[in-house]
Amino acid sequence: MFDNSVYPFDARGVAKRFRHAAIFGALESLDDGETMRFVNDHDPLPLLGQIQQRYGSQVGIAYVAREPGNIVIDFTVQLGAQQEAGGGTAATGSCGGGNGCGCSGG
Known part of the structure; x- marks a missing residue:
């Protein structure tokens, strides 16, 4: 059965110079509880660091x-994880207030 709250994102089809911006845009379009399933041909360790720095506990990361x-x-x-952690991560994100990330940076 297909889970409608999991959205595929194949980074291999996105030009390298646009990848991180496209990934951040995709993440920011998700609502609480939704998942983006990211596919790539290499382990994006610098991207993972940027996501953790930008969103903190608001975005969970799990290798499939x-x-x-x-x-x-x-x-x-x-978003519940951000609240349980005592807040603070939303203020440090720079997402521009997208629907899913919980930031109020708009």
Whole structure:
């Protein structure tokens, strides 16, 4: 059965110079509890660091597959985790107030 709250994002089809901006835009369009399933041909460690710095606990990161040439990561918006952690992460994000991330930076 297909879960409607999981949205695929294949980074391999996005030009390298636009990838991070496209990924951030996709994350910011998600609502609380929704997941973006990210697919890539390499492990995006710098991107993961940027996501953690930008969104903190508001975006959960879970590897689905982690093998050479096949990386699949679920990014899940979890606004409750941000509140449980004592807040603070929303103010440091620079997302512009998108629907899913909980920031009020608009």
